[in-house]
Amino acid sequence: MASANVEVPFEHFESLEQQHDAARMGIWLFLVTETLLFGAIFTAFGLYHHLYPGAFSPASRGLAWELEAANTVVLLTSGLTMALTDHYAFELRRRKVIVTLALTILLGLTFLVLKGVEYRGDYLAGSVPFLAGGWHYTGQDPSHAALFFNFYFLLTGLHASHMVIGIVLLTILLGRAFLWWSPFGVRRMIVGVGIFWAFIDVAWLFIYSSLYLIDRSGGT
Amino acid sequence: MSNATATDLGSAERVYSADNYLHAGYGLRSWLLTMDHKRVAWLYLVSLTVLFAVGAISAALIRFDLLSPSGLLDASAYNRAFTVHGIVMVFFFLVPSIPTTFGNFLLPLMIGARDVAFPRINLFSWYLYSIGGIFVLAALLSGGVDTGWTFYTPYSSVYSNSAVVFAVLAVFTVGFSSILTGLNFMVTVHKLRAPGLTWFRLPLFVWAIYGTSFVQVLGTPVLGLAMLLLFLDRFLGLAVFNPELGGDPVLFQHLFWFYSHPAVYIMILPSMGVMSMVIPAYAHNRIFGYKFIAMSTLAIAFIGFLVWGHHLFVTSQSVYAGIAFSLLSFLVSVPSAVKVFNWTATLYKGQVTYEAPMLYAFTFIGLFLIGGLTGLFLATLSADIQLHATYFVIAHFHYIMVGGAVSGFLAAAHFWWPKMTGRMYPEIWARFAAVLLFVGFNITFFPQFMLGLAGMPRRYATYPVEFQPLNILSSAGAVVLGVGYLLPLAYLVWSLRYGPKAPENPWAAKGFEWQTSSPPPLHNFYRRPVLEADVHG
Amino acid sequence: MSSMAHQFFYLPEQASTIAAQADAVLIGWIVLSVAVTLAIVGAMLFLGIRYRRGARVDTTPVDESLANRIEVSWIIPTAVVFVVFFFWGGYVYYKAYTPPTGGDPLAINVVGKQWMWKIQHSNGVLEINELHVPVGRKVVVTTTSEDVVHSFAVPAFRVKRDVIPGTYTQLWFEASRPGTYHLFCTQYCGLDHSRMRGHVIAMRPADYAAWLAHQHPQRSLAEQGAALYEAYGCAACHAPGAHARAPALAGLYGTRVRVKGGGELRVDRDYLRRAILEPHQDLVAGFQPIMPSYKGQMDESQILALIAYLQDLKPGRRGPSP
Amino acid sequence: MAAGDRASIGGLVTVYLVLLALLAASLGLTYLELGIFNPIGNLGIAVLQAGLIMAVFMGLRWSSPLVRVVAIGGIFFLSFLVVLLLADYLTRGLA
Secondary structure, eight states, rough: OOOOEEEEEETTOEEEEEEEHHHHHHHHHHHHHHHHHHHHHHHHHHHHHHOOOOHHHHEEEEEEHHHHHHHHHHHHHHHHHHHHHHHHHHTOOOOHHHHHHHHHHHHHHHHHHHHHHHHHHHHHHHOOSSSSOOOOSSSSSHHHHHHHHHHHHHHHHHHHHHHHHHHHHHHHHHHHHHSSSOOHHHHHHHHHHHHHHHHEEEHHHHHHHIIIOOOOOOOO | OOOOOTOOOOGGOOOOSSSBGGGOHHHHHHHOOOOOOHHHHHHHHHHHHHHHHHHHHHHHHHHHHTTTOOOOOOOOHHHHHHHHHHHIIIIIIIIIIHIIIIIHHHHHHHHSSSSSSSSSHHHHHHHHHHHHHHHHHHHHTTTTSSSTTTTTIIIIIIIISSSSSHHHHHHHHHHHHHHHHHHHHHHHHHHOOOOOOOGGGOHHHHHHHHHHHHHHHHHHHHHHHHHHHHHHHTTTTTSSOOOOGGGOOHHHHHHHHHHHHHHHHHHHHHHHHHHHHHHHHHHHHHOHHHHHHHHHHHHHHGGGGOOOOGEEEETOOOOEEEEEEEEHHHHHHHHHHHHHHHHHHHHHOOOBBBOHHHHHHHHHHHHHHHHHHHHHHHHHHHHHHHHTBHHHHHHHHHHHIIIIIIHHHHHHHHHHHHHHHHHHHHHHHHHHHHHHHHHHHHHHHHHHHHHHHHHHHHSSSSOGGGHHHHHHHHHHHHHHHHHHHHHHHHHHOOOOOHOOOOOOOOTOSSSGGSSOSSSOOOOOSSOOOOOTTTOOO | HHHHHHSSSSSOOBBBBBHHHHHHHHHHHHHHHHHHHHHHHHHHHHHHHHHHHTOOOOOOEEEEHHHHHHHHHHHHHHHHHHHHHHHHHHHHHHHHHSSSOOOOOOEEEEETTTTTTEEETTTTTTTEEEEEETTTTTOOOOOEEEESOEEEGGGGGGGEEEEEEEEEEEEEEESSSSSSEEEESSSSSSSTOOOOOOOOEEEEEEHHHHHHHOOOOSOOOHHHHHHHHHHHTTTHSSTTTTTTSSOTTTTTTSEEEETTSOOOOOOHHHHHHHHHOTTTOOOOOOOOSSOOOOOSSHHHHHHHHHHHHHOOOOOOOOOOOO | OTTSSSSOOOHHHHHHHHHHHHHHHOOOOOOOOTHHHHHHHHHHHHHHHHHHHHIIOOOOOGHHHHHHHHHHHHHHHHHHHHHHHHHHHHTTOOO
């Protein structure tokens, strides 16, 4: 299978095209389960937002939305570099793949660092309900605001954990791209990780909008 | 076999005794690192049997305790017994049973493929399943779980001090394994069908496995989320379900049942698929209404996601939502009724013979019918007020799960045993076991309908004295049922060594899997199998 | 009808007005199910024997169009039967789950606590695991729980409703036959879930009055509420004379209030309970969030007593109603 | 923009810039006082961005119809949960 110039399908597939389509369908089916996982959390969040607007709106307005706006830009840029990686991988251009992969990892780490900065700010501001000594919230309706922050940490934490998994996969990919033992294997993996990474961007866009933006109006 | 032309494998290639998949490798490595879907099926079969035993023992403890109104076990032991019985039987036997064993073994064979789409993920699913099993063992060793398999909050998240964490990890892990299996099978059915095998020529078992995988992939993530939130509620005090901090316990019930009702369709659809293969095979007749059964499978898989609210009729769910869920629950019952009618009609103008799988098929139709009808009681809003959380519900779902799903599992085991092992099972013993199981089952669970109508609540370690006679009868039936289950285990294992050699197609049944040798070669087919006149029997 | 349901179908005797209607649906299903089961199992055995291997019968396959007509011939009736039972059951359920508005029902508060039932009558009588009710009078039971989800079920009255912590659920019944009936907890609630049982004693009105006379509660529920109202110093802000730092409570129950952040809410028991435990959540518009939360200081029974007092508080009347 | 069966580099950069523009629009929206249309606007823009990413970055535009159905399928089943869950919570007050 490691022949240099032409890719041969695994023995139980009829054609290359059938194998790629199967892999793509498999990845998307996995993303369906991720959609349902994040979607169910958004549903619960929407429900509690409807039940306790008085607590959720002020708590949401208190978040550091400018920092996270910058973070969103970082993540969208990493989406671009990942797409470029996929583009160059299709053409099997090793140097370009290594550069864009490294860029994507760098941007991903930047996102996590900025997220860490925000978490530290939350802890100092005393809005971490589940850490000892992390909760002295002065805003309106503190007990339900704690529920908001529970969802805030749940959504951003789950997203961050997916980022970590993505970065680990990208690092493995960087190693395989560097060694370049099986170019077609690298190309196949890049397609998969690329779609997964783009999904993390999509999830973040909804998290950012629902946690940071929907309660803001008129600049406050 | 009907007028199969091009599929006649050359006689030279029929010399298969040497190179079938069982002889393709020896030793532990060949099993634990196998990529062959047929061997993964065997790995699952063994681990399923072990966990079924754990579930059966806990069931025996339950029936033992209920012999006396004051309970022969103390309440905490009883609570742990019915919880482990629920968790192990639902998540570790009924959900995975047919898809991972006969689905794994037969799906590629039936559609003319060499293996499932992602062989490595197939093996990884089995390892995840085993890790889940280890978590169950850890839960048992550290004192057991006493929340019931439904884990209702706030008892499970705040008040219970049993090993809930291991149980949640076990369910989360086996759920992930279930997702991967479902994903694998869906891609396989879409992408690896033999040329010319269109959707309406697929065997109905493949339809059933496809419907099951569909539900597994789309339902299990929400269960995973419910378990994750329960885990965080319990550890970090994340108050999503804790009423004192503003959470709503009924939201957990919504999220839990959004998966757990489609899960009962995951449990029954494969058995329906088995029935749609076994009954035409022994009636020697085409299945009655092939398209109706195939479409019913998809209808159940789709509408199954809309009905979970009938578990919440008596809780704080609004009356209007209850009315909507009741109507949808009736809607989802229609396809099941259609299937039962079609199986019965398949006997019309047939040449019926009564080998053991056919006896299990008759058992399935009878008991699944009663299970389905009593399900309609519970979908009726006013009847559910009286029957919710009583022994009527226990009897209803045991008629469907044990009468239906387990009979389907045993029918499949006997029907495809020659193909999987190359050995025939002892026919007389098998028929005796089928009848014994039918009798033992009815003595155990029919009295529970009456207990339920009389109002005996479920999950009661002690009960008012007037319910005792029926409980003793039920416990007696459980003994017969227990013995009944040991029989197939005994003679099937015996047949592995001493059973007579099985021919290629002992039942003259139709389908690609009967065109290979028994047991089939490592790569299933020497040459791409070509379609018979009407492969769907 | 009542004894037949009891004799043949194992149902407990019908001791409430809704029981007969509920049983009618159930027995309808039982009879229909037995008929359908006999029909299909009978057909299965008949076909199985008539068309067994070797029987000299015609086995030409059924043609497609006839098969489709047969399919429709059993799908439509099945669907029709389902719709009929859906409406029938839905109608009885709607009646059973909407509490009666008029007719001065007897108000009972039930607090489920891990493994016992605390039952408060409005005249102050407190019973544990026992509920005495007169026959022929509607009883509205408001339930809540102090810990986990329980479920208040009286099979003889055909009533069952989950008891959920953090909110009130209601059920109603009207006893029709004197007697002692089982009270079960039907939602798993921990160790002694199976011992969380009790009895509901339906008595003829005369016996009930005699029983009531023997109970000499010191104070009615509303009076207990008034005592709590004083003890927790609610009057400091809420008394009519206080300088408008908090809404006046007299006559507030049942009206609608505008809430801070827009929207209007009805002041029902749930709202009052939230106002006591989470005062900042649905703040009445125009007031500052200065009320302290009383969470953890009062148990559910005391909150229910306080709410009973607030319900009876009419404008212009100083003391608590008798 | 997209020649053959995948996006060109120019296409990818264009989509990236459109995504940034949409983000800016969403942020700008928070400075307006539109009541209910604020959240609807923000989530609408997020849906647009998600659609763009799925179509171009994730290559749905060049995938087989089956893969597109699978991509949308998740949201379709999620809507079952959302609709029926809200049906319960929104009609509780009416009973």
